[in-house]
Amino acid sequence: MQHTKQVLKIKIHQPSAHYRIPFSYQRRFTYPIPPYSTIKGLICNLMGIRDEGDERLTKIKGLSLAIYGRYESLIKEYIWFRNLSKNSHVDKFHSVTNRTIDNIPQHPGGQMPVTVDVLQDVNLIIYIYHPEENFLKSIKKAFEDPSERLSPIHLGRSEDWLVFQEIKSVELIQKSAMSIKYFAWIPAKEYVDKNFIDGDYDNFFDGLNGNIFRLPTFYKITDTNQRVFEEYVTVKLYEGESFKKMKFYVDSNENIPVIFTILRGNKDARNSG
Structure with missing residues (x-):
């Protein structure tokens, strides 16, 4: 008997995108695919989840996500970042009241040249699973009819608009696989959704080539209105x-083994990273 599991599949196209790697400043590096927190933010935006007072956020914390993607090329954008603090203005103009250099009026504050790495012609496949079938259906409805969205639909920067190419429920079929032809986040054993794994996942993960990252998932807003991430995978x-060949739950149409990461649900997620 062939085992199957039903999940939500979202295909997205973006003409350009930047998924910023934290702590990159004067040159802003990008991940090749969005991290989990970015996809979670998209879901919350579409569903109209504003803050922790929304009971649906508790269910969002039970999501499992799998993220795959490709891009055509990478370019560098050169921009100015402005700092409107008093000290930055004085450093540039040598006076609080002055706004001219060489008798030419300029913008107030200081400025710094910044390079931003931008992906071009991005195609993503996002798989979403939740143990509560009705909640998964409500996520699907929000993608199909985002009338409750909190802001214009984007992924990455606010200007990184997107096109939904496919929104549908699919059945994953259990079978062997030995490659994924996309960039993908592959979770360590503490964070993988074991409902979709059949085999020695520890050896699979240990033998897999790839750099290790600690990706943020959930954050708190401090009293000073700062966003501080407190959970990681x-x-x-x-x-x-x-x-090495191993059994997974596979999307046969894409020939992708779908390896889900649980966003929350074990004590290790609360490590500071």
Whole structure:
């Protein structure tokens, strides 16, 4: 008997996108695919989830996500970042009241040249699973009819608009696989959704080529209105090489083994990273 599991599949196209790697400033580096927190933010935006007072956020914390993607090329954008603090203005103009240099009026404050890495022609496949079938249906409805959205629909920067190419429920079929032809986040054993794994996942993860990252998932807003991430998952960034054959739940139409990461649900997620 062939085992199957039903999940939500979202295909997205973006003409350009930047998924910023934290702590990159004067040159802003990008991940090749969005991290989990970015996809979670998209879901919350579409569903109209504003804050922790919304009971649906508790259910969002039970999501499992799998993220796959490709891009055509990477370009560098050169922009100015402005700082409107008093000290930055004085450093540039040498006076609080002055706004001219060489008798030419300029913008107030200081400025710094910044390079931003931008992906071009991005195609993503996002798989979403939740143990409560009705809640998964409500997520699907929000993608199909985002009338409750909190802001214009984007992924990455606010200007990184997107097109939904496919929104549908699909059945994953259990079978063997030995490659994924996309960039993908592959979770460590503490964070993988074991409902979709049949085999020695520890050896699979240990033998997989890829750099290890600690990706944020959930954050708190401090009293000073700062966003502070407090939960992380450990993953490898997989770049499309083959691996030892193993059984997974596979999307047969895409020939993708779908490896889900649970966003929350174990004590290790609360490590500071």
